[in-house]
Amino acid sequence: MxxxxxxxxxxxxxxxxxxxxxxxxxxxxxARTEAKKRDKNRxxxxxxxxxxxxxxxxxxxxxxxxxxSRSRSVYAELSNLVCLCEAHHLGPDGVHQQPAxxxxxxxxxxxxxxVVDD
Numbered sequence: 131m132x133x134x135x136x137x138x139x140x141x142x143x144x145x146x147x148x149x150x151x152x153x154x155x156x157x158x159x160x161a162r163t164e165a166k167k168r169d170k171n172r173x174x175x176x177x178x179x180x181x182x183x184x185x186x187x188x189x190x191x192x193x194x195x196x197x198x199s200r201s202r203s204v205y206a207e208l209s210n211l212v213c214l215c216e217a218h219h220l221g222p223d224g225v226h227q228q229p230a231x232x233x234x235x236x237x238x239x240x241x242x243x244x245v246v247d248d
Contacts, residue, residue: 158206162192165211173215180235181218188216193225196239212237 169177173186193214196204204210214237218224225232232238 154206161206161208161211164208165192165213166190168208169213172213173218174212175214175218175235175237178235185223186215186217188221190214191216191219193219193237195237200239 171190173190175181176186190213192211194205195210195212198205214225218237220226225237229238
């Protein structure tokens with residue numbers, strides 16, 4: 131939260147931040163819907179032939195290829211989103227637990243030295 135020079139919260143600045151966040155969330159929701167349409171609401175680990183069908187399980191999640199913490203500029207872009215089943219997103223064999231595998235198949239672009247853009 132931003133504070134005025136006297137240490138009080140600045141409601142005008144907080145409204146501006148809130149409006150920007152609301153716009154970003156709306157843009158992200160639109161991109162998530164488009165990603166589900168594009169990927170036919172199916173796990174792309176399976177669709178790309180990277181895994182066997184019996185390994186997919188759980189609901190479909192929309193995954194960010196470039197994590198939000200690494201780049202805010204592509205956060206809500208359709209090209210940065212891909213549908214994955216819960217197992218391939220968050221499970222023990224998923225992109226977040228197996229980043230080397232995920233990066234090798236194009237499901238994660240996370241270079242530790244990357245700079246976060248503002």
